[in-house]
Amino acid sequence: MLRVPYPDLYAALHRATLHLGLRDDRAALCARLFAETTRDGVYTHGLARFPRFAAMVANGCIDIAAQPTRVSGAAALERWDGHRGPGNLNAHAAMQRAIELARLHGLGGVALANTNHWMRGGSYGWLAADAGLFALCWTNTLPNLPAWGASTPTVGNNPLVIAVPRANGEHIVLDMAISQFSYGAISAAAERGQQLPVPGGYDDAGHLTTDPAAIEASQRALPIGYWKGSGLSLVLDLLAAMLSGGQATHQLSADPARESGLSQIFLAIDPSSFATRPDLDRIATAIVDSLHDAPPIDPNHPARYPGEQTLHLRAENLRLGVPVDPTLWRNLLALTF
């Protein structure tokens, strides 16, 4: 792994987004969202995703020029069409609009149809939290998990983000897929010859297993909580598709290189009409303190809140350089994706 200064990573990504045909502010924002994701330690969804992003521009799934438009709405709730533009730009615009609506109405919601993979969902949670707001957002995905009771992938892993702002910037941001492990994590463990830390799926004989190769063979990865995650995934898809009027998981291509036309929900909550930042912070700090004070199983690994490592990794990567895969980095500099 190579470490490159953050400004260099951003500049190279910016050159790449311009090269793909994005213009002006949109090229800069798209590059920044990719660069910040890697900077914050979410390595699977930053630079590592850029080649697929470029491939989907090339194969026509992503329309680089398309901008999201408001279709309809009333007061706090709006329906938008992403016109299959870049997923991270669409999601950023949708959360920004939900924030505006929440500032007006206390709550703000945007249901976005016809969009593309939003890359790191946590980005939009951080966006709202940096603005001082709470947020919930989620996306549907291609079918990549068997519903509980089904033998083939039927539901999506539908990442869910919930963000809690703190005035000091140490936001609490849950960013989780509904699968216990991503297929990427399962493949990586299989390549390393390692077992998963907890059961991640079923083998072909129908037994729970921590063996990643057996799960790759059966294609029966687990939703979190078995039947519970299966149900959660389904209702997230229902809300996303019904409210946006867009596609549901069952309508999406099972080919990850053609996973396009997603539906997403963005909800922002602004309690500033009745709660002061210090009052909110006091409650959050007490909850975080109680978590940190819990007797740990391993004294070297106390309980942590979601996103707790983000600011630490961000600081480290800004100081030491952002870790990048040398081949990806070389290709990025050469504008060959």
Added chain:
Amino acid sequence: MLRVPYPDLYAALHRATLHLGLRDDRAALCARLFAETTRDGVYTHGLARFPRFAAMVANGCIDIAAQPTRVSGAAALERWDGHRGPGNLNAHAAMQRAIELARLHGLGGVALANTNHWMRGGSYGWLAADAGLFALCWTNTLPNLPAWGASTPTVGNNPLVIAVPRANGEHIVLDMAISQFSYGAISAAAERGQQLPVPGGYDDAGHLTTDPAAIEASQRALPIGYWKGSGLSLVLDLLAAMLSGGQATHQLSADPARESGLSQIFLAIDPSSFATRPDLDRIATAIVDSLHDAPPIDPNHPARYPGEQTLHLRAENLRLGVPVDPTLWRNLLALTF
């Protein structure tokens, strides 16, 4: 198990709520919420919960006369105080208010502090769905789950409800605690000498186990998805306590008979300004059909959506009588709880 006609169950519960000191409409609604929960097959949270409800009236945790009041708010988002009144009446009022707000603003939210156990969370999802609205609601609870990495109960199982309306009344209602199994289910399996169907916690040696007695001994039940459910539980608590200004899980008594002063969130979504019922139904039906069409592992148990059994159980229990525990029923009739 005895089966009693639904009207008899309701009448007996109504007599009991009047006996506890509830008045007029409130006594009727409280009784109806308990009775409907048992009628719908959620046996753990209906009549079976009534003795604890009565005990908490007796021990002062529940103020039978207290009614929820609006503390503050702006437009679509309000903060309410439950004044430690009956939890199901408070939750019903809060969701009813969220529905009203959503009809005005597209979205409606109520953050409720100082309330009590809402009994069956799904009741408030069904309330919104019967009104044609989508809803999300959740409650915090006493600390009953170790956070991921902690050895003692630190977070709540914080039930989460997500409701999707359908015009034919076949609503899709997820109603799930963040624990893999409730302590009630773990105890019941231990009493029957049965193993859990999937790992439900750790034993004292720190190994995942399906042995309910070992989990009772260690008190280390699992959140769904291990670290994922732990994080989800924490953020649900953060939103509930911060937005309502009420208590967080770490402030609640670990004694279930004194679990009072909870914080809850009720969000309703009304897309009627831009989506017709037939258009919404078409999308929902296609998603449900795709689930039902998935190849099942066991042909006798196809994949089901959350709440799919509710209307079936409701019809069966209305036809055959509602199953009740004979001792509970006798005590209810004798007004001895």
